[in-house]
Amino acid sequence: MKEKSTISHKSIREIHNNSLNYSIHKIRTVANDTILGNFKKSLEVVPNIQFLMFGQFIPKNGWESAEGDDNNPKLRNMKTQELEEHRIEELRKLDDSIQREKSMVMLNQFNMIKSVVMNFAFKERGKAILAIEINMNVLEEMRRERKIMMVLRDKDVDEYINMDITEVNLNDKTEWEKKSLAVQLCINDKLDFRAELAQQVSLTRLDYMLKVIRKVHGKGIITNPDAFKDKLRIMRRAEKVRSLQRSKSSTS
Numbered sequence: 338m339k340e341k342s343t344i345s346h347k348s349i350r351e352i353h354n355n356s357l358n359y360s361i362h363k364i365r366t367v368a369n370d371t372i373l374g375n376f377k378k379s380l381e382v383v384p385n386i387q388f389l390m391f392g393q394f395i396p397k398n399g400w401e402s403a404e405g406d407d408n409n410p411k412l413r414n415m416k417t418q419e420l421e422e423h424r425i426e427e428l429r430k431l432d433d434s435i436q437r438e439k440s441m442v443m444l445n446q447f448n449m450i451k452s453v454v455m456n457f458a459f460k461e462r463g464k465a466i467l468a469i470e471i472n473m474n475v476l477e478e479m480r481r482e483r484k485i486m487m488v489l490r491d492k493d494v495d496e497y498i499n500m501d502i503t504e505v506n507l508n509d510k511t512e513w514e515k516k517s518l519a520v521q522l523c524i525n526d527k528l529d530f531r532a533e534l535a536q537q538v539s540l541t542r543l544d545y546m547l548k549v550i551r552k553v554h555g556k557g558i559i560t561n562p563d564a565f566k567d568k569l570r571i572m573r574r575a576e577k578v579r580s581l582q583r584s585k586s587s588t589s
Contacts, residue, residue, distance in 0.1 A: 339527070340538075341536065342449060342452075342535045342536055342538075342539035343445060343449055343455060343535075344446065344449035344450065344452075344538065344539060345349060345446060345449075345534045345535075346531045346534070346535070348446050348449060348450050349453075349476065349480075349534065349535070349538055351376070351379075351450070352372075352450060352454070352472070352476065353472075353473060353477070353480075355372055355375055355376075355397060355478045356372075356467075356469045356472045356473045356476075357367075357473060358572075359469045359572075360469050360470060360473060361566075362568055362572040363568060364469060364533075364564065364568050364569060364572065365468065365469055365470065365560050365565065366466050366467060366468050366469060366559060366560045366561070366562045366564075367465050367466070367467050367469065367562050367565070367569070368466060368467070369454050369457075369458045369464065369465040369466070370465075371562075371569070372421050372454055373451055374449075376447055376450050377447065380443045380444070380446060380447045380450075381443060381516060382443075382444065382447050385440035385443050385444050386440075386444065388433075388436060388437070388440045389437065389440050389441070389444075392433060393464060395465075410576060420483055423507070447567045449539070453538055453539060454467065456539070456541060456542045456543070456544075457472055457475070457541070457543050458543070458544065459547055459559045460544050460560045461560060461561075462561065464562070466559055466561075466562055468543075468559055468560075471543065472543075475541065475543065476538070479534055479537055479538060480534065481540075482530075483527075483530040483553065496519060497523060500519070500520060500523060502523065502524065505524070507524055507527060507528060510527050547559070
């Protein structure tokens with residue numbers, strides 16, 4: 338029996354948004370390693386593994402490059418208040434329990450995303466290939482299911498539309514436990530659906546479905562991702578330019 342998935346709703350959204358980014362650039366298929374590389378970077382997999390192994394982050398360009406950085410701040414003066422603030426910050430850094438927990442969560446989410454991406458991949462020509470439009474459509478249909486069922490049952494639709502819970506952190510019960518009963522019931526329904534969605538996404542195997550389609554209809558072609566190498570290169574170049582522009586604007 339497959340163990341319960343711990344993939345978060347945010348991670349499911351990120352898988353969808355990642356696919357959307359490729360779709361905008363007219364890239365129909367990519368190798369699954371390409372998308373996993375994106376998540377490996379965004380979830381800081383290597384630095385987090387280093388932290389769990391060595392109890393600290395290792396600077397990208399070695400320890401010499403870290404001299405004079407924020408981890409070794411220079412005191413501007415010897416005032417009591419500044420010395421106290423400096424000591425509090427030192428003690429905070431000594432307690433690595435918060436960062437350790439954060440690193441474990443991020444690595445867990447990467448593993449969950451990796452599992453979903455592998456399940457969504459089609460095995461073609463010795464490659465694991467992700468069909469972008471299919472991924473998006475499958476995820477969108479799964480996420481819409483709760484609202485579709487709500488409309489079909491004609492269950493509190495108008496009340497739901499007028500309910501404003503966009504700013505509420507659903508995972509922090511203290512934020513909504515004192516709200517109206519209708520809001521609490523709505524949030525509980527949402528959380529239950531997200532838990533079911535996590536299991537549904539984790540159990541979906543698109544390659545198996547394609548094999549069934551081919552068996553019944555005799556067709557079902559997945560485009561080779563090599564056909565989109567040039568578009569992928571242009572997309573990455575544009576992302577680097579935007580990243581440089583953001584870093585320049587933040588330092589100016």
